[in-house]
Amino acid sequence: MQWAQRVNTVRVIGTGVMGRGIAQLAAAAGLTVELADARPEAVSAAVDHVGQMFDKLASKGRMTTEEAAAARDRLRLVDGPHTPTECDLVIEAVREDLQTKRELFAELEKICPPHTVFATNTSSLAVTSIATALADPSRLVGLHFFNPVPLMRLVEVIPGARTAEWLPDALVELVQRLGHQPVLATDTPGFLVNHAGRGLITEALQILGEDLAAPADVDRICRDVLGLRMGPFELMDLTGLDVTHPATESIWSGYYGDPRLRPSPITRARLEAGLLGRKVGEGFYAYVDGVKQEQPEPQAPPAETRPVWSDNPELLGVLEAAGVPVERGDEPSNVAVVLVTPYGHSAATAALSADLPLSRVCGVDPLNLEKRFTLTVHPATDPEFARSAWAALAATGRAVTVVRDGAGMIAQRLLASIVNTSCFIAEQRLATPTDIDTAVRLALGYPRGPLEWGQHIGPRRVLNVLRALHSATGDPRYRPSRWLVERAELGLELTGTGTTPKDLLA
Ligand SMILES: NC(=O)c1ccc[n+]([C@@H]2O[C@H](COP(=O)([O-])OP(=O)(O)OC[C@H]3O[C@@H](n4cnc5c(N)ncnc54)[C@H](O)[C@@H]3O)[C@@H](O)[C@H]2O)c1
Numbered sequence: 001m002q003w004a005q006r007v008n009t010v011r012v013i014g015t016g017v018m019g020r021g022i023a024q025l026a027a028a029a030g031l032t033v034e035l036a037d038a039r040p041e042a043v044s045a046a047v048d049h050v051g052q053m054f055d056k057l058a059s060k061g062r063m064t065t066e067e068a069a070a071a072r073d074r075l076r077l078v079d080g081p082h083t084p085t086e087c088d089l090v091i092e093a094v095r096e097d098l099q100t101k102r103e104l105f106a107e108l109e110k111i112c113p114p115h116t117v118f119a120t121n122t123s124s125l126a127v128t129s130i131a132t133a134l135a136d137p138s139r140l141v142g143l144h145f146f147n148p149v150p151l152m153r154l155v156e157v158i159p160g161a162r163t164a165e166w167l168p169d170a171l172v173e174l175v176q177r178l179g180h181q182p183v184l185a186t187d188t189p190g191f192l193v194n195h196a197g198r199g200l201i202t203e204a205l206q207i208l209g210e211d212l213a214a215p216a217d218v219d220r221i222c223r224d225v226l227g228l229r230m231g232p233f234e235l236m237d238l239t240g241l242d243v244t245h246p247a248t249e250s251i252w253s254g255y256y257g258d259p260r261l262r263p264s265p266i267t268r269a270r271l272e273a274g275l276l277g278r279k280v281g282e283g284f285y286a287y288v289d290g291v292k293q294e295q296p297e298p299q300a301p302p303a304e305t306r307p308v309w310s311d312n313p314e315l316l317g318v319l320e321a322a323g324v325p326v327e328r329g330d331e332p333s334n335v336a337v338v339l340v341t342p343y344g345h346s347a348a349t350a351a352l353s354a355d356l357p358l359s360r361v362c363g364v365d366p367l368n369l370e371k372r373f374t375l376t377v378h379p380a381t382d383p384e385f386a387r388s389a390w391a392a393l394a395a396t397g398r399a400v401t402v403v404r405d406g407a408g409m410i411a412q413r414l415l416a417s418i419v420n421t422s423c424f425i426a427e428q429r430l431a432t433p434t435d436i437d438t439a440v441r442l443a444l445g446y447p448r449g450p451l452e453w454g455q456h457i458g459p460r461r462v463l464n465v466l467r468a469l470h471s472a473t474g475d476p477r478y479r480p481s482r483w484l485v486e487r488a489e490l491g492l493e494l495t496g497t498g499t500t501p502k503d504l505l506a
Contacts, residue, residue, distance in 0.1 A: 002170070002173060003088075003117075003166075003170045003173075003174075004170050004171075004173035004174040004176075004177055005173075005177070006088070007031065007088040007089055007174060007177075008031065008032060008088060009031065009032040009033075009034065009085075009086065009087040009088055009089075010026050010031050010032070010033055010034070010087055010088065010089045010090070010091060011033075011034040011035075011036060011078070011085055011087040011089070011090045011091070012026070012033055012034070012035050012036070012090075012091050012093065013036045013037065013081045013090060013091070013092050013093065013094060013104065013108075014037055014092060014093035014094035014095070014121075015035050015036070015037040015042045015043050015045070015046035015093075016037075016042065016046075016093065016095075017147060017148075018093040018121055018145060018147060018149060019035070019037070019046060019091075019093035019121075020046040020049050020050055021145065021147065021148055021149025021150055022091055022093060022121070022145055022149050023035055023046060023050055023075065024050045024053050024054075024149070024150050025149055025150055025178050025179075025180070026091075026178060027050065027054075027071045027072070027074045027075055028054070028063070028071050028150075028179075029177060029178045029179060030074070031074065032074045032076060033074055033075050033076065034076045034078045034085060034087060035047060035075060035076065035077055035078065036078045036079075036080055036081045036083065037081070037094075038080070038081065038094070040079070040080075043077050043078075044077065047075050047077055050072070050075060051072045051075070053150070054068035054069075054071050054072050055068060081104060081107070081108070082107050082108065082110075082111050083111075084111050085111065085112060085116075086113060087112070087116055088115065088116060088117065089116065089117045089118075089119060089174075090108055090112065090116060090117070090118050090119065091119045091120075091121060091143060092104060092105070092118070092119065092120045092121060093121040093145075096122060096123065096124060096125065098125050098129060098130065101120060101122065101125065101130050101133075102129075102130060102132070102133035103133070105118055105120075105130065105131075105133045105134055105140065106133040106134065109134050109135060109136070116139070117139055117140075117141070117167065117170075117171075118134070118139050118140040118141070119140070119141050119142070119143035119171065120140065120141075120142055120143065121142075121143060121144060121145055122142065122144070123144060123194065123247075124189075124190070124194070124247060124250050124251075126160070126187055127140065127141065127142035127158050127159070127160035127163070127187045128160035128161040128162065128187050130160075131160045131161075131162060131163070137160065137162040137163075138162050138163060138164040138167075139164065139167075140160060140163065141157065141158065141159055141160065141163050141167045141168065141171055142156065142157070142158030142159070142160065142185075142187065142191070143155060143156075143157060143158070143171060143175075144156035144157075144158060144185070144191060144193075145180075146193070146443050152442070152443065153179075153180050153181045153442050154180070154181050154183065154193070154438070154439055154442040154443045155175045155178075155180045155181065155182050155183075156182075156183055156184075156185040156191050156192055156193065156439065157171045157172050157175065157182050157183070157184050157185070158184075158185050158186065158187050158191055159184075159186075159187065160187050161187065168184055172184065181438065181442055183431060183435035183438055183439045184431060184432070184435060185430065185431050185435070185439075186429075186430045186431065188254070188428075188430055189250065189251040189253075189254025189255055190247070190250075190251040190254070192425065192430065192431045192435065192436065192439050193439050193440065193443040193444065194247060194251065195251060195261075195421070195425060195430070196418075196421055196422050196425060196436065196439070196440050196444070196450060197440075197443075197444055198248060198251055198252075198260075198261050198421060199417040199418040199419075199420065199421030199422065199450070200222075200228075200232050200235075200414060200417065200418050200444075201232050201235070201236065201244065201248060202248065202260075202261060202262060202263070202264070202417070202477075203413060203414050203417035203418075204218055204222075204231075204232035204233065204414065205232075205263075205264035205266055205267060206264070206477075207410060207413070207414075208233075208264075208266055209264055209265075209266055210404075210406065211404065212403055212404045212406050212410065213401070213403040213404070213410055215231075215233035215284040215285075216233070216284075216285070216294055216295065217401045217403060217410070218231055218232065218233060218410060218414075219231025219232070219233050219234050220297070220372065220399070220401060221372065221374055221401055221410045221411050221414075222411070222414065224371040224372035224399065225365070225367055225368045225371070225372055225374065225411040226367075226368075226411055226414065226415060226447075227368075227447040228445070228446060228447070229445045230445075232414075233283075233284040233285070234284075234285070234292070236267070236277060236283065236284065237277035237278050237283035237284055237285055237287075237292075238277065238278055239277070240276045240277045240278070240279055241267050241270055241271045241275065241276050241277055241283070242271060242276050244267065245263065245267040245268060245271045248261070248263040248264075248267070249263045259475065259476045259477040260417075260420070260421065260424065260476075260477045260478075260479070261421075262477060270283075278290065278292075297399065297401075298402075300390050300391055300393075300394030300400055301387045301388075301390055301391045301394075302391060303324075303391050303392070303394075303395050304388055304391055304392075305325060306325075306335065306336070306337050306385075306388040306392075307325040307326060307327045307333065307335065307336045307337070308324055308325070308326050308327065308336060308337045308338075308339060308388075308389070308392050309326070309327040309329070309331075309332035309333070309336040309337070309338050309339070310326075310338070310339040310340070310341065310364075311339075311340050311341060311350075311354070312339070312340075312341040312364070312366055314366075314369060315339060315341060315364060315366070315369060316328065318369060318396055319392055319393075319395070319396060321396075322395045322396040322397065323395065324392045324395050324396075332356065332357070332360070336360065337360060337362070337385050337388045337389045337392065338351070338356050338357065338360045338361045338362070338385075339361075339362055339363070339364050339389060340354070340356065340361055340362075340363055340364070341363070341364050341365070341366035342363065342366075343366065343412065343461045343464050343465060344407060344408060344412070344461070344464035344465040344466075344467065344468035344469075345407060345464075345468045346363065346376070346378065346405045346406050346407045346409075346468075346472065347361055347362060347363025347376050347378055347405045348361070348363075348378035348379075348380065348405055349407070349468075349472075350363070358378075358380045358381075359380055359381060359382040359385065360381075360382060360385045361378070361381065361385075362375055362376060362377055362378075362381055362385070362386050362389040362405075363375070363376035363378070363405055363409060364376070364389075364393070365409040365410065365411050365412060367409075367411045367412055367415070367457075368411070369398075370398075371398060371399065372398055372399040372400070372401060373393045373396075373398055373399070373400045373401070374400075374401050374403060374409055374410055374411060375389055375390055375393055375400055375401070375402045375403070376402075376403055376404065376405035376406070376409055377402060377403070377404060377405055378404075378405035379405075381405075386402075390402060406472070407465070407468040407469045407471075407472040407473075408465045408468060408469050412465045413465060413469060415453065415454075415457065415462070415465075416462050416465040416466050416469070418446070418450050418453070419450050419451070419453060419454035419457075419462050419484070419494070420462070420466055420478075420480060420481055420484060421450070422436050422437075422440065422449075422450035422451055422454075423450075423451070423454070423480075423481040423483040423484040423494065424481040424483070426451065426481075426483045426494075427481045427482050427483035432497070433451050433494070433495045433496065433497060434495070436449060436450065436451055437449020437450065437451050437452050437495065449495075451494040451495045452494075452495055454484070454494045455493055455494045455495055459484060459487050459488035459494055460488045462484060462488070463480055463484055463485060463488045466478050466479075466480040466484070467480065486498075
């Protein structure tokens with residue numbers, strides 16, 4: 001029988017938020033779970049909590065009463081982390097401190113039998129660094145669960161530099177036995193999910209830093225245009241800047257200052273000011289009794305009769321159906337409001353290259369016209385024409401967000417950053433394309449995996465957005481990854497590995 005099928009007893013050390021979730025999952029899957037913590041009261045609280053969770057699941061019909069009772073019986077309180085044991089696996093979920101984790105494993109190595117496998121649930125420390133505390137570092141592996149453990153199905157399995165070769169696959173199998181979804185990640189800063197998640201967060205902060213749009217505008221665009229459950233500023237408020245900012249700094253410095261992962265001085269200042277987010281009632285939003293306070297959106301001006309010309313037939317169709325007068329000629333008349341819909345370039349750049357009358361030109365992001373329009377206004381726009389454009393778009397019944405014009409507008413550049421970050425991950429072979437997409441969908445709740453999403457939008461379009469941003473700003477954070485460039489140019493799928501020298505040896 002394989003190791004994962006033979007595992008019978010697991011010791012969970014550190015019975016806080018994560019440890020109790022891991023204990024619940026393991027006991028529900030039929031494993032005997034020894035719970036230990038430096039604070040004995042934390043163990044009894046965890047056992048009570050997990051027992052209540054089983055009762056709740058039984059009352060909802062998700063487990064039978066007998067199964068709940070049996071799962072509860074599999075929980076064993078132990079006196080301390082170093083109480084002798086014959087367990088097959090230790091999962092450590094103590095506080096996030098390298099020295100604490102090293103000391104814990106060094107002690108465990110003295111009391112556990114040689115067959116015991118060690119796993120760490122660290123979210124930001126290097127598995128390899130933790131393993132240096134062991135005389136035999138080959139027995140330690142990263143097993144990164146997400147909060148709340150029973151609901152978040154994804155688990156990253158992370159071998160360190162000296163982890164035994166058989167262990168990652170064995171842990172993958174064990175995670176499957178627990179009913180969760182494993183992915184293999186490398187022992188690199190942020191592992192897979194937290195690295196991939198920097199694409200959205202850092203770009204949203206870049207947009208805010210450029211004063212292109214307010215946090216609530218960016219969040220609305222993310223929900224309505226990109227289909228995210230939560231915008232980046234809502235997400236930072238939920239996670240707390242005390243977690244998000246240091247995590248971003250540590251991933252960035254872990255990659256020796258790679259500009260695509262650059263943290264923002266905005267979150268540094270807000271963190272220092274104590275504007276942590278939901279938990280303190282003040283973040284990018286205010287919270288009253290835990291409920292987010294969102295200002296109503298500004299009212300669009302009343303509809304008018306100026307005709308609209310656009311380079312986008314789909315947009316003209318939507319406007320016409322709403323009763324807006326439209327022009328369908330090759331060029332706009334002298335009175336028309338002009339709506340350009342570029343991928344990548346700003347509206348102003350697009351207007352200049354098409355020789356359109358700048359003062360009457362606004363941009364509309366063509367990415368998704370279903371629910372919300374993003375209207376961009378450049379410095380040479382005549383405000384009268386911009387108001388007419390706003391009124392025309394609002395006449396369709398869709399919401400309209402008015403932002404400053406810029407390359408990639410808002411949704412396109414956020415999406416390009418999400419896709420490019422994951423393309424870098426794929427390019428460096430930090431995870432397989434399938435695992436990248438699976439991990440991001442499950443852990444970050446994006447509607448599609450980032451590589452699949454880039455493929456859906458079109459690799460060339462994503463590349464155009466990044467190149468336009470790179471040329472407009474000169475900022476190396478927008479350099480496209482080779483994975484994206486090659487696939488866009490060779491007409492290959494972003495989700496495939498393509499041929500490598502290794503394929504010649506197969
Ligand atoms: N909270 C999350 O969202 C999350 C997600 C993924 C990973 N993690 C990681 O999981 C680990 C635990 O995080 P948490 O949020 O559950 O923390 P927590 O503060 O809720 O729980 C930590 C527990 O560890 C105990 N502890 C501290 N030092 C100990 C020691 N030397 N020996 C035994 N017990 C000790 C504490 O008493 C406490 O009960 C950390 O490494 C964290 O980075 C957390």
